[in-house]
Amino acid sequence: MxxxxxxxxxxxxxxxxxxxxxxxxxxxxxxxxxxxxxxxxxxxxxxxxxxxxxxxxxxxxxxxxxxxxxxxxxxxxxxxxxxxxxxxxxxSNEYWLKTLSEIETLGENYGKCSIGKGQKILLEYVSANPTGPLHIGHGRGAALGDSLSRILRAAGYDVATEFYINDAGSQVQNLALSVLLRCREIKGEEVEWSENLYKGEYVNDLAQEFLEKGGKIIVEQAGPYALNEILGWLRRDLEGFNVTFDKWFSEKSLYDSDKVQKAIDWLKQKALMYDKDGALWFRSTDFGDDKDRVVIRENGEPTYFASDIAYHHDKFQRGFNTLINIWGADHHGYIPRMKAVVQALGHDKESLKVLLVQMVSLLRNGQPVIMSKRSGEFITLKEVMDEVGADAAKYTFLTRRPDSQMDFDLEIVKSQSSENPVYYMQYAYARACNIERFAEEKNLTILPASKVNLGLLKLPEEIRIIKALTAYPEVVEGAALSFEPHRLTAYLQELAGHFHSYYRGNRVVTDDIPLSQARMVMIKGLKTVIGNALGLVGVSAPKSM
RNA sequence: GCGUCUGUAGCUCAGCUGGAUAGAGCAAUGGUCUUCGAAACCAUUGGCCGCAGGUUCGAAUCCUGCCAGACGCACCA
Structure with a gap:
């Protein structure tokens, strides 16, 4: 417009x-x-x-x-x-009122656009190590990735989402060993725990169940069992957070299909690999990294970097031209080498976007909750969600910019649960639904925008709402181009505020039939836009609360 | 030591490619339900935008330096 x-x-x-x-x-x-x-x-x-x-x-x-x-x-x-x-x-009002007809005809497509032009994007996020349950930090990445995928799709991108499973390296070996040791302890054996093993409560549970199911105390059985169990937890917890992936991509599959070796050979041919000190190195300094990086260790074992090269190579080969990775900020040092890989593979370095989510410190009554997988003293994402609710948790993450670190105080989020901002927006949606129900009870004939005298909508509060509705598509576009879902929550806050304020001061359904009908068109527009926006944030839009 | 991110109201945070008198929510105080749901509304209080320079018609926003915090700097992820 x-x-x-x-x-x-x-x-x-x-x-x-x-x-x-x-x-x-x-x-x-x-x-x-x-x-x-x-x-x-x-x-x-x-x-x-x-x-x-x-x-x-x-x-x-x-x-x-x-x-x-x-x-x-x-x-x-x-x-x-x-x-x-x-x-x-x-x-003029004439200009703004056009929006209402537009929303009516487009419905849930209102706000979508085609700036993405069908461009293929691979969005990889969470990708937590399958060595333990998810924690609050993963929740932040999950909320961001999920919302971003919805926004990018609405903006016309062809988005695929993936969870990369690190099921090939030493960490899963450590997990297997941890479970084994725990099994032996249960059997009364005295064992020695080395520093890099996992000692969390969940390891005990895994060992216990493994033994109950008659597992033999050997790595070949305990390892796959533990891995499979934990992957089940991850999937279940993310689904509980209303986050799903198009694909769970196994690192191990890259080795099984020889793709790691092929990617390495490819770079060797380009003379971007060299041997030194018995290891194989990638020339990442050719592309701006601080130092070259080891791909195959002296002992012959590949590093995680090796499979990361193969994975990203594979992403490009599958036809994605933009790769978005969401990482925890503690991995930021990894960016230059991955950008180097992308360039070595013959792509623009901008075709890989790494979005960093800053650390989340979990507090209870202002006191930090110690989080360490090793010590086993930590609160899982699931526990947090059980306590504060998935919608509230998601919303809390998405009102903040990803790149500022945040405190997540369980007691505060909980104590405000009925005043949590997410309910403010959901209540606005429920309220619009309720007005519709009331209008039906009163047998008000609800007409399409074209059959209604929209010129009757001339209160400043009404025009203010309609202006906000007009702005919605630009908000979606801006959020997509900047990868900033929090723009949606900020917008919703404003729109819901206008609506609540209007509602307190004005009745929608009255004896004045033409006016009621005009206002109903606006209410339906509000309902559509709030519903669409909540959908992009990734939280539910309840018809009643 | 080097690098990345952050520093805005008492607290948690917005502020879009630089724009006009810097905005929300929470907390505090005082009001508002016989009529579509008060999970709501209205009003008041609250700011050297970390500090110091620079760029220009104009800076919270861009540049430089400093201070503070978080996170990195492996043949771990």
Whole structure:
């Protein structure tokens, strides 16, 4: 809808140019911004200020020559010069009301766009080691990845999501050993625990169950058993968080299908590998990394980096041109070497986007809860969700920027549970549904937008709501382009606020039938947009609470 | 020591490619239910945007330096 206005302004400048009133050849980019203050209109343009230098005239003078060629459009109430040289546009209600018909025809497609052009994106997230239950930090990554996948799909990208299972390296070996040792302990044997083994409570449980099911105390049996059990937990806990993946990608499968070796050979051919000190190294410094990295160790074992190379090679070979990885911030040192791989494989380094989620410290009453897999003293994601609810937990993550570290205080989130912001938005949705129910009870005939006199919607509160509804598609687009789901929660907060405020002051269903019908169109629009937005955040939209 | 991220109201955080008098929520205080759900609304209080320079018509936003915190700097992930 904004395009109409941009076109009008552009035409005015072109006309002024032909009339010789403007000399600048290369026009600065023209975009509309939304002023914070209502006195500054609906849209503001700063082009006159941008042109001040090349024109050699004061901004306000330039604004004047543009503005005098913008008159008589039904969608513009007025355009005026303000401040240092802004041109402020006040749009007519006619302009805004178009949105309601648009929402009605598009329904759950309202807000979707095609900027993604079907581009194939592989979004990999969580990818927690299958050596223990998920914790709160994984929850943050899961919430971000899940919402981002929904947003990118809405923006027209062809998104596939994957959980990469590290089921091949030393960590799963350690897990297997841990379970074995625990089994022996249960049998009364005295064993020695080395530093890198897992001693959590869950290891005891695994060992216990393994023995009960008649498992033999050998690595070949205990290892796969433990791995399989834990993968089941991960899947179950993520589903409980309403997070699912298109594919669970096994690291081991890369070895079984020889893809690791093939990827290494490929880089060898390009002379990007060399031997030193008995190990095989990748020349990541050729692509900006601080140092070269070992791919095959002196003892012949590949590093995790080796399979990571193969995995990303495989992603590209499957036709994805943009790879997004969501990592915990403690892995940030890994980025340069992965970017190096991407370039070595012949792709632009920008085709790999790594989004970092900062650490989450779990608190209870302001006191840190010690989190360590080794010591076994930690609270799992599942326990957190059981305590505060999946929607509340997700929302809490998605109101914050991923790159700022956060405190998650169980007592605070719990004590505010009924006032948690997520309920504010869900309540707005339920409220819209409730008004619909009430209208039906009153036998109000609900008509489509085209059959209703929408001009009756002229209260400032109504126009404010409709303006917010108009902005929704841009919010989705912005969130997609910046990979920032938290823009959706911020938007929802504002929209729900307008709605609640309106509701307290005005009745929707009254004896005034035409007015009620017009307002119902708006309520349905609200319901659609709030529902769509909640869907992109990844939380539920309840019809009643 | 080097690198990445962060520093905005008492607390938790927004602030979109630089824009006009920096915004929410929570907490605090005082109001609002005979009428579509009060999980809501209205009002008040609250700020040297970490500090110091620089860039320009204009800086919370960009650049430099410093201070503070988190996380990294393996042939572990």
């Amino acid at each position: 904004k395009e109409i206005l941009i076109e009008i302004i552009r035409n005015a400048i072109t006309e002024a140019k032909t009339a010789g009133e403007i000399e600048t050849k290369e026009l600065p980019p023209l975009y509309l911004e939304a002023p914070k203050k209502p006195e500054h209109g609906d849209f503001a343009v700063n082009i006159a200020m941008k042109m001040a230098q090349t024109e050699g005239k004061p901004p306000r003078k330039i604004a004047e020559t543009i503005i005098k060629r913008i008159t008589g459009h039904p969608i513009i109430d007025k355009a005026e010069i303000a401040g240092p040289g802004f041109i402020n546009f006040f749009m």
